[in-house]
Structure formats: C-alpha cells, structure tokens
Amino acid sequence: MTSRALSGGRAASAPLMGHETEPTIFEMSVPGRSAYQLRTTGVPSTALADLIPATHLNGDVVNIAEVSERDLVAHFTRLSHRQFSVDLGMYPLGSCTMKYNPKFCDAVANDPGLNSVHPGSPAELTQGWLELLATLEEKLCAVTGMAAATLQPAAGAAGELTGLLLMRAYHSANGDPRRRILIPDSAHGTNPASVTLGGFEVTTVPSNDRGLVDLKKLKASLDPDVAGIMLTNPNTLGLFEEEITEIAAAVHEVGGLLYYDGANLNAILGAVRPGDMGFDIVHMNLHKTFATPHGGGGPGAGPVAVSQRLVEFLPGPKATRMDDGTFAWVKPPRSIGRVHGWHGNAMVLARALAYIDVHGGDGLTRVAKYAVLNANWLRHRLRATLPAAYDRVCMHECVLTATPLKNAYGVRGLDVAKALLEEGFHSPTVYFPLIVEEALMFEPTETESLQTLEALAEAVERIAQRAIDDPDALHRAPQTTPVSRVDEARAARHLIPTEDAASR
Amino acid sequence: MADYLPHTPAEIDEMLAFLGMDSLEQLFAHIPPAVRLTQGLDLPEGMSEPDVAALFTNYTSANRATASEMTCFAGAGVYDHEVPAVVKTLAGRSEFVTAYTPYQPEVAQGVLQAIFEYQTLIARLSGLPIPNASLYDAATGLVEALNMAHGATTRQKMVISAGVHPHWREAAKTFARGTGHEIVEVPLKDGVTDWRIVDATNAAAIVASYPNYLGVLEDMSEAKALAVANDALFVLGADPVAAGVLKTAGQWGADIFVGEGQPFGTPLAFGGPFLGLFACTTEQTRRLPGRIVGETVDSNNRRSFVTTLRAREQDIRREKATSNVCTNQTLMAVTAAIQLGWLGTQGLREVATRCAQGAHYLFDELVKIDGVKAVSTQPFFREFAVHLGHDASAVLLTMANDGVLGGVSIAALTSGPDPSIDGDVDDVLLVTVTERRTKDEIDRYVEVLRKAIGQ
Numbered sequence: 001m002t003s004r005a006l007s008g009g010r011a012a013s014a015p016l017m018g019h020e021t022e023p024t025i026f027e028m029s030v031p032g033r034s035a036y037q038l039r040t041t042g043v044p045s046t047a048l049a050d051l052i053p054a055t056h057l058n059g060d061v062v063n064i065a066e067v068s069e070r071d072l073v074a075h076f077t078r079l080s081h082r083q084f085s086v087d088l089g090m091y092p093l094g095s096c097t098m099k100y101n102p103k104f105c106d107a108v109a110n111d112p113g114l115n116s117v118h119p120g121s122p123a124e125l126t127q128g129w130l131e132l133l134a135t136l137e138e139k140l141c142a143v144t145g146m147a148a149a150t151l152q153p154a155a156g157a158a159g160e161l162t163g164l165l166l167m168r169a170y171h172s173a174n175g176d177p178r179r180r181i182l183i184p185d186s187a188h189g190t191n192p193a194s195v196t197l198g199g200f201e202v203t204t205v206p207s208n209d210r211g212l213v214d215l216k217k218l219k220a221s222l223d224p225d226v227a228g229i230m231l232t233n234p235n236t237l238g239l240f241e242e243e244i245t246e247i248a249a250a251v252h253e254v255g256g257l258l259y260y261d262g263a264n265l266n267a268i269l270g271a272v273r274p275g276d277m278g279f280d281i282v283h284m285n286l287h288k289t290f291a292t293p294h295g296g297g298g299p300g301a302g303p304v305a306v307s308q309r310l311v312e313f314l315p316g317p318k319a320t321r322m323d324d325g326t327f328a329w330v331k332p333p334r335s336i337g338r339v340h341g342w343h344g345n346a347m348v349l350a351r352a353l354a355y356i357d358v359h360g361g362d363g364l365t366r367v368a369k370y371a372v373l374n375a376n377w378l379r380h381r382l383r384a385t386l387p388a389a390y391d392r393v394c395m396h397e398c399v400l401t402a403t404p405l406k407n408a409y410g411v412r413g414l415d416v417a418k419a420l421l422e423e424g425f426h427s428p429t430v431y432f433p434l435i436v437e438e439a440l441m442f443e444p445t446e447t448e449s450l451q452t453l454e455a456l457a458e459a460v461e462r463i464a465q466r467a468i469d470d471p472d473a474l475h476r477a478p479q480t481t482p483v484s485r486v487d488e489a490r491a492a493r494h495l496i497p498t499e500d501a502a503s504r
Numbered sequence: 505m506a507d508y509l510p511h512t513p514a515e516i517d518e519m520l521a522f523l524g525m526d527s528l529e530q531l532f533a534h535i536p537p538a539v540r541l542t543q544g545l546d547l548p549e550g551m552s553e554p555d556v557a558a559l560f561t562n563y564t565s566a567n568r569a570t571a572s573e574m575t576c577f578a579g580a581g582v583y584d585h586e587v588p589a590v591v592k593t594l595a596g597r598s599e600f601v602t603a604y605t606p607y608q609p610e611v612a613q614g615v616l617q618a619i620f621e622y623q624t625l626i627a628r629l630s631g632l633p634i635p636n637a638s639l640y641d642a643a644t645g646l647v648e649a650l651n652m653a654h655g656a657t658t659r660q661k662m663v664i665s666a667g668v669h670p671h672w673r674e675a676a677k678t679f680a681r682g683t684g685h686e687i688v689e690v691p692l693k694d695g696v697t698d699w700r701i702v703d704a705t706n707a708a709a710i711v712a713s714y715p716n717y718l719g720v721l722e723d724m725s726e727a728k729a730l731a732v733a734n735d736a737l738f739v740l741g742a743d744p745v746a747a748g749v750l751k752t753a754g755q756w757g758a759d760i761f762v763g764e765g766q767p768f769g770t771p772l773a774f775g776g777p778f779l780g781l782f783a784c785t786t787e788q789t790r791r792l793p794g795r796i797v798g799e800t801v802d803s804n805n806r807r808s809f810v811t812t813l814r815a816r817e818q819d820i821r822r823e824k825a826t827s828n829v830c831t832n833q834t835l836m837a838v839t840a841a842i843q844l845g846w847l848g849t850q851g852l853r854e855v856a857t858r859c860a861q862g863a864h865y866l867f868d869e870l871v872k873i874d875g876v877k878a879v880s881t882q883p884f885f886r887e888f889a890v891h892l893g894h895d896a897s898a899v900l901l902t903m904a905n906d907g908v909l910g911g912v913s914i915a916a917l918t919s920g921p922d923p924s925i926d927g928d929v930d931d932v933l934l935v936t937v938t939e940r941r942t943k944d945e946i947d948r949y950v951e952v953l954r955k956a957i958g959q
Contacts, residue, residue, distance in 0.1 A: 019806070021613075021806050022613075024621055024624075034851060035845070035846045035851075036846055036847045036850075036854070038851075039939065041940075041941065043858065043941070043943045043946065045861060048860060048861075051861065053883055055723065056883070057750060058751045058752060061631075061752070062629060062748060062752065062852070064625060064849045064852055065849070067845055073590060075845070076594040076597070076618070079613070079615075080600060082617070083600065083612055083614025084599075084611035084612060085598055085599045085600075085603040086602040091604060096604055100508055101602050102553075108556070112564075113565065113570055114563065114773075114774065115772070115774070116572070117569050117773075119773075120912035120917070122897060122913070122916070125568040125569035125904055126568075126774070127566040127567065128564055128565065128566030129563065129567055131562070142547050143545060143547070154777070155640065155830065156831060157818070157829055157830045157831065158640060158644065160828065161679070161828060164682065165681050168682065189817075189830075190828050190830050193823060193828035194828040196828075197683060199681070199682040202822075240535055242536060244536070245538060245539060269545075271535065271541060272540055276539045277539050293601045294603065294605070295600070295601060295833070295836075296600055296603040296605065296615035296834040296835060297605035297831060298640075298832040299776070299835060331919070336678055336681060338643070338671055340641065340644065340775075341642055341644070341669075341671050341675065341775065341776075341778065342582075342775025345776035346776050347774070348777060354560065356547070357550075358552070358553060358556050360548050361546065361548065362544065362549055363550035364545060365544060366507060367507070367509070369532075370509050377523065380522060393530075393533075417608070427608050447508055447510065449510040449515075450511070450515045450518070478610050481611050482611070482613045483610055483804075483808045484806075486609045486800050486801070486803075486810045487802070491800035491810050495634075495796075496800075497799075497812075498623050498627045
C-alpha cells in the first residue's frame with residue numbers, strides 16, 4: 001500500500017516553519033504603536049477624574065503590548081504554525097476522542113441569532129435558545145437512556161462533581177448520609193479528585209486479570225456507607241465491563257448509586273445505553289463524543305443526565321418545555337443550585353445538537369461501530385510490534401504496551417510517542433492507565449480512514465526498527481518538530497509563568 | 505444517511521476479514537444481550553447539513569434579543585464590546601480551535617506560548633504574579649478561590665459580600681455542599697458592603713467584588729483590613745476591563761483575583777463558553793487550581809513552553825489534587841490574548857474610559873426621569889442599578905418592542921429578595937453602557953424607557 005501518498009491524517013508534510021523560536025508579543029511591542037479602532041460615539045468625553053474619585057484610579061500602571069494589526073496577525077499565525085491540531089493530522093490520543101470536528105457545527109453556533117444573545121435577556125426574548133437547550137437535553141437523554149439532564153457543567157470534571165453533589169443530595173434527602181465512593185484502579189484521575197471535592201472518601205476497587213472490575217472484591221467493599229460507584233464503561237483499558245448488570249445489582253442492593261463517566265461514550269452510541277445498564281447518573285463530554293472542537297484544552301461541555309429518582313435535585317434553572325408550547329426557566333424543586341455562572345457553555349451545546357441532528361440515531365450508531373472497528377484493526381495490526389495489554393476484542397480504544405521494546409532495547413513508551421511526532425502523527429496517551437506498564441493508549445476514532453490507520457501502523461513499525469538500529473536516536477526524538485524534548489524539571493524547579501517573571 | 509465517516513463498504517469488509525470477522529455486530533458480541541439496545545436510538549434519522557441548517561433557523565428566528573434586533577444595554581458581568589475582524593479571524597484559526605490540551609509540548613508551542621502571553625496579561629491586569637491558564641468562568645473561578653483559601657488556612661468560613669454577583673454566590677453555595685464550607689453573606693447598605701456587622705473570626709476568606717455587581721466602586725481597604733485582622737485571604741472578584749484605569753486587585757492587596765474574561769474578545773454567546781480569570785500571590789502557588797504554563801528550554805537550549813507544576817493536578821495527585829479541573833477554556837484564553845494585543849495599552853484604557861463616560865451620561869439622564877431612583881449614591885464605573893417604580897421584567901419586554909435591550913432585571917439574577925438590595929428587588933434594573941454605544945443610542949434608550957414607564 002502506498003500509504004505515504006494516501007494517508008489523509010498523516011501530517012508529515014505540514015509546513016511547520018523552521019527552528020527559530022517566535023518572539024513573544026511583548027518583545028515585539030513598540031511604544032506608541034496600536035491596532036485598535038473604536039466606534040465614533042459622540043458621547044461627552046468627560047475626564048475620568050471628574051467621574052471617578054482619585055482613590056480608585058490606578059495611575060496607568062497596567063501595560064499590555066503595543067503592536068500593529070499586521071504584527072498581531074503575523075505573530076499569531078506563526079504561533080498557529082507551531083501547533084498540531086485535528087485539522088492537520090491524526091490525533092490517536094486515547095481517552096480523548098479527538099475525532100474530526102465538522103465545520104458545519106461551528107458555523108451553526110456562530111450564527112448571530114445564537115451567539116449575539118445576552119444570557120441575562122428575558123426568557124420571552126430568547127425562546128429559540130431555550131428550545132434549543134430543551135431539545136438537546138431530550139436528545140442526550142435518548143442517547144443515554146436517562147430521564148432528564150442539566151446542561152450547565154462546563155466540562156467533564158465539572159460534570160463529575162455535579163454528579164457527586166447529586167448523590168450527596170439524594171442520600172441526605174433520604175436521611176442517609178454516606179461517606180464512601182468506589183472507584184476502579186483504572187479510573188481517570190478526575191474521578192478521585194472530584195470525589196474529594198464532593199465531600200466523599202475514595203475506596204479503590206482492583207481490576208482482575210482480564211482488566212475488568214473484580215466483582216468479588218467489589219462486593220467485599222460494599223456496605224451501607226457506600227454512596228455510589230464511578231465507572232467508565234468501556235473502561236480506560238478500552239474493555240467493556242461484561243458483568244455490569246451484576247455490578248449494578250450489587251451496588252443498588254446496598255443503596256448505592258451508579259455514576260457513569262461518559263469519557264468513553266463514543267464506543268457505545270446506539271449499542272447500549274448507560275440507563276439500561278443500571279446507571280443513575282451519566283456525564284457526557286460533548287467535546288469528545290459529540291465532536292465539538294477542543295480548543296487546545298477547552299472549552300468543553302459536560303452535561304449530566306440522571307434517572308427519575310434524581311431529577312428533582314438537578315442544577316437549575318433549566319430550559320423547560322411548558323404545556324402551552326413556550327419555554328421557561330424552571331428550577332427543579334430540590335435543586336442543588338447553580339454549577340455555572342449562566343446556562344453552561346451554550347455555544348458548545350449548540351454545536352453538539354447540530355452534530356446529533358446531522359447524524360441522527362442511525363449515524364450515531366455507525367459512529368460507535370466504526371470507532372470500534374478502527375481500534376480493533378489497529379490493535380490487531382500492531383500486535384507483533386506493540387502487543388495489547390489485554391489481547392481480545394476492545395471497544396473504541398486499545399491499550400498497547402512498549403514493554404517488549406523496553407526490555408530488548410531500552411526504548412520506552414515515551415520514546416515511541418515522541419518518535420511518532422516526527423512521523424507526522426500526534427502521540428497516543430502515554431503511561432495511562434496506571435495499571436499497565438509502558439502503556440500506549442491508542443484511540444483512532446471513527447473519522448480516520450483505513451489508509452491513515454495503515455500509515456500509522458507503518459510509522460510504529462519504522463520506530464520499532466529504529467529501536468533495534470539506533471535506540472539512542474529515539475531517546476532524542478523528536479528533532480524535526482518546532483522544539484525538541486523540553487526540560488520539564490527545569491520549568492517546575494524555577495517557575496516562570498509570565499514574561500515579567502522571565503525578565504526578573 | 506449523513507455523517508463524516510470515510511469507510512467504504514469494501515473497506516469495512518476488508519477490515520473485518522483482517523479481524524477474522526464477518527459482521528460489525530461481532531465486535532459487540534461480548535456485551536451482555538440483556539443490556540444491548542436492539543431497536544436503535546429513539547432519535548430521528550440523520551439529515552444533511554443544509555437540512556439541519558434550515559431546522560436551526562427555527563431557533564435563531566425565535567430569539568429576539570439579538571444584535572440585529574436590539575441595542576444592548578445588558579451587562580451583569582457579560583458585556584457587548586467591540587470584537588474586530590482580526591480577532592475573530594486569528595482566534596478562529598483551526599490550529600487553535602481543533603488542538604487538544606498541550607500535553608506534547610514539542611508540537612504544541614503555539615497554544616503554550618499563547619497561554620504564556622495570556623498569563624502575562626492576566627498577571628498585569630490583576631497585579632498578582634501567579635496566574636493560571638484559565639478556568640471555566642468567574643463563578644467557578646470563585647469556587648476554586650474558596651478552595652484555595654481553605655487549603656491555605658484549613659478554615660471553613662467564607663465571608664462573601666453581597667456585592668459579589670448573585671450567580672457566583674449561588675455557585676459558591678452549591679459547591680459548599682461538598683466541601684462543607686460555611687458561606688456567610690454580608691449585606692450591602694446604599695450599595696456598599698456593610699463589613700462592620702459581620703463576625704469574620706476564623707474566616708478563611710474575605711470575598712469582595714470590584715466594582716460590585718451593581719456597578720458600585722467600594723473602597724477595598726476596609727475588606728483588606730478585615731482579612732488582615734482575621735488572618736484570612738482577601739479574594740477580589742474584579743472587572744478586568746476596569747483594570748485599564750482602576751486599581752488592580754494587587755494594588756488593593758488581594759491574595760487571589762478572580763474575574764470574568766468574556767469582555768476580551770468573546771461574544772455574548774448566551775453565557776458560554778466564557779473565561780474564568782485567576783491569579784494569586786506566590787505564597788499560594790502550590791495550591792493553584794488547573795493548568796499553568798511555564799517557560800523552559802528544549803534539549804537544544806531553545807526557549808520553550810510547557811505545562812508545569814503538574815504534580816498538583818488531578819491526573820497525578822488524584823484524590824489529593826488541589827482541584828479536579830482538567831479541560832478549561834484555553835481557546836477563550838487565547839482569544840483574550842489576541843484581543844488584548846489588538847487593544848494594546850492605550851486601547852484598553854480608552855475602552856474602560858469610554859464605558860465609564862457612556863454609563864455616567866446615561867445615568868445622569870435617567871435619574872432626571874420622575875420615579876427613577878438610583879439604588880446607590882456611591883461612585884460607579886460602567887454599570888448602575890435603578891429603581892423604576894415598575895416591574896423591571898415587564899419594562900424590559902416593553903422596551904424590547906422598541907428595539908432596546910434595556911438591561912438585566914435584578915430579580916432575574918437573584919430569584920427573590922437579596923442582601924444586596926434593601927427591600928423589594930422587582931423594580932430594580934441593572935444597566936450598562938459599553939464603548940460600542942453611541943450618544944444617539946443612549947438618548948433613544950432614555951426616550952424608550954420614559955415611554956415604557958409612562959413618563
């Protein structure tokens with residue numbers, strides 16, 4: 001296969017410009033230069049000192065940068081050329097679902113009919129937005145098999161904490177405060193961090209030799225002090241928890257609730273719904289499963305859907321469809337209160353609804369099928385080079401291990417990840433989950449083609465060959481990227497978070 | 505059938521054959537049949553993009569409070585500032601929009617350096633040396649500040665001025681359900697926090713807003729003195745545009761600054777995604793929530809940037825992390841850096857000044873109207889609250905018919921009586937003026953309001 005020419009997701013031909021660093025905007029600044037232009041208003045230009053008492057004025061201490069518009073454009077365009085992105089090439093970053101972000105969804109959200117609306121406007125003047133939000137809530141509930149949802153949480157971790165506060169409110173309302181939350185040892189780090197902020201304690205549940213929750217040990221941890229369990233299914237090994245109904249029954253039997261971490265929801269769209277598996281609370285990462293762009297680390301959106309018994313506790317106010325066909329803000333009767341300054345990341349929510357509408361039920365089901373197909377193809381294709389930690393059918397991602405390369409040639413998972421950057425691919429997730437040695441977690445997503453997958457596999461094989469021929473070169477990789485390996489220890493030891501700290 | 509999937513039927517067959525399978529169903533065979541969805545999702549069939557676009561016009565046309573239909577005088581932390589084409593173009597570059605979190609710094613110097621420049625700007629605007637790389641919004645930023653104050657003092661009591669935006673206060677109460685913080689609200693008198701009546705003994709934080717959410721400029725030395733007297737941290741929520749001309753959080757002696765970064769290049773966007781600004785003193789560095797970018801060098805000794813102090817974060821420290829924040833609002837932070845680059849030193853001062861000039865001009869005209877009364881006699885910056893003697897929500901709807909979004913009704917923000925307003929809140933309207941409002945628009949506002957309240 002001539003994958004070099006055909007591989008759409010391989011970014012090796014990207015015109016990343018040279019090896020010189022880009023100055024900061026502060027270094028480019030020339031006193032007296034400017035770019036801004038403001039409206040001619042005719043408002044009386046009373047001196048500030050006549051409007052505001054002198055004790056409040058800062059004496060012009062705040063300086064920004066002074067550049068022309070042309071300099072501004074050159075600077076940020078050059079910076080953008082020093083940045084990998086989904087639009088540039090494949091991003092097989094496990095657990096992150098870096099699929100293609102349809103431009104149509106951006107365009108829909110950027111319509112002034114949506115994005116020029118002030119969030120504090122009366123509901124009577126924003127009926128379109130309220131209908132959009134109520135419609136999205138209904139569709140997310142259809143996808144997850146839940147009764148109702150809040151759209152307020154701004155990201156997955158915010159959704160987790162919201163879910164835990166819902167658990168707390170539910171148990172408290174029953175006069176049954178509980179302290180412990182169970183979490184598998186393969187869980188995302190946000191899970192235990194959220195548990196602490198939710199006022200609970202973490203009990204870790206070990207995985208068994210198949211990479212799944214050890215049901216016996218789980219049952220041994222269960223008692224009436226268990227508020228609930230947080231699970232990702234498929235789990236972070238990309239494996240489906242096959243005993244999920246038994247797990248759900250056992251947790252429910254002691255009065256606990258089941259929380260579904262939706263980070264891996266992409267794998268099961270249209271195949272199985274969290275509600276049908278017995279989950280009570282589900283958060284969704286719209287910036288993963290529903291393809292809203294990740295923005296270099298946000299914005300995301302982390303709506304939380306719940307089963308019937310938790311509906312009355314949801315954050316509010318919620319956009320609600322009224323009997324007369326209009327929409328209103330309604331606060332659930334025992335709401336835990338706001339978890340966001342306004343109504344959530346509304347523009348992200350609008351993009352997700354557009355994505356759902358384009359795909360429909362049939363399209364979303366295909367999304368999961370092809371995501372799982374791609375991951376299994378890659379796992380199988382690479383088994384001689386990077387064996388899977390658990391070599392059986394996986395879901396949307398596969399956790400491979402570089403242990404053979406490490407043992408034979410001293411080449412670690414990080415070296416493979418960094419060498420892949422030279423090959424025009426983003427790295428997979430490295431060293432996660434923690435329970436797999438030299439883990440390399442690949443999530444190809446459904447939007448990459450067979451040709452791109454083949455190109456990725458060939459790149460991994462070339463790296464494996466380099467491990468034999470010249471392992472030291474791999475320790476130095478990458479060299480063709482805008483910068484080579486950075487000194488992370490130095491950054492932490494001597495913190496320079498601003499230009500002003502740098503110049504001190 | 506519409507989607508973005510590249511697979512042809514022949515390729516699917518080829519891939520399945522490689523796996524020794526003959527149907528896609530086999531990939532899901534290990535899922536227990538009892539929970540398998542057999543009838544598909546209860547959603548309509550997929551539609552083409554143009555068909556969905558047509559569907560979305562139902563939503564856009566049902567929104568009346570849009571820029572094309574109404575002149576915006578609404579604020580409450582969200583402001584209608586100029587966003588020029590150059591900022592939209594640069595911030596919309598797909599390298600910024602479709603990147604992931606910069607975990608591989610060798611191919612993420614673009615986002616990392618932009619965040620470094622953003623952090624520099626936030627440090628300057630706040631007057632505090634340690635910024636982070638952004639939080640979700642100001643309300644959740646305040647929650648992180650309270651958690652930091654708890655970490656620094658091990659105390660639970662949070663003394664919060666009612667001048668802090670009602671939504672921020674409500675978020676603080678929501679998350680206190682988990683952390684167990686005790687939230688003590690301090691009422692306003694004539695629009696100014698009545699610190700003297702509160703017992704701040706054992707407080708972890710004294711929290712104020714500058715200007716406060718009613719627009720009033722309070723002298724922050726009293727709040728600072730209260731914090732010092734009680735060994736509490738001083739948390740100041742501040743309007744970052746105000747920092748163009750008004751004292752910074754650092755100048756007032758704040759330990760932690762939080763703010764809403766929407767005014768820097770982000771549209772009104774029905775409330776999100778916005779930008780949680782955060783900065784603190786060096787004493788609190790190890791308790792900083794979320795990500796921070798630091799400068800370093802690469803193996804060839806070239807200046808480079810990388811996310812640092814990672815040992816604080818959730819993916820490493822897990823249940824002992826200082827915060828659970830992972831995904832934040834990077835794109836809005838990059839946007840803010842670009843917008844501030846466009847404004848420059850002089851532009852920011854001019855925007856701040858023009859906001860103050862416009863707001864004072866409108867205020868002076870409004871209080872001439874019979875029945876309109878200022879909520880506070882104290883100085884204000886760019887926003888003010890007035891009693892209308894009429895239900896403010898009803899007045900807003902009447903004004904809307906004349907193409908004016910007249911402000912934000914306080915009752916809509918507080919959902920009931922609030923310690924920020926003495927007495928009934930239903931007739932109180934919060935009004936703002938940005939640099940985008942002309943004298944003609946402001947004069948028309950006065951006329952439309954007069955008409956709406958029958959004056």
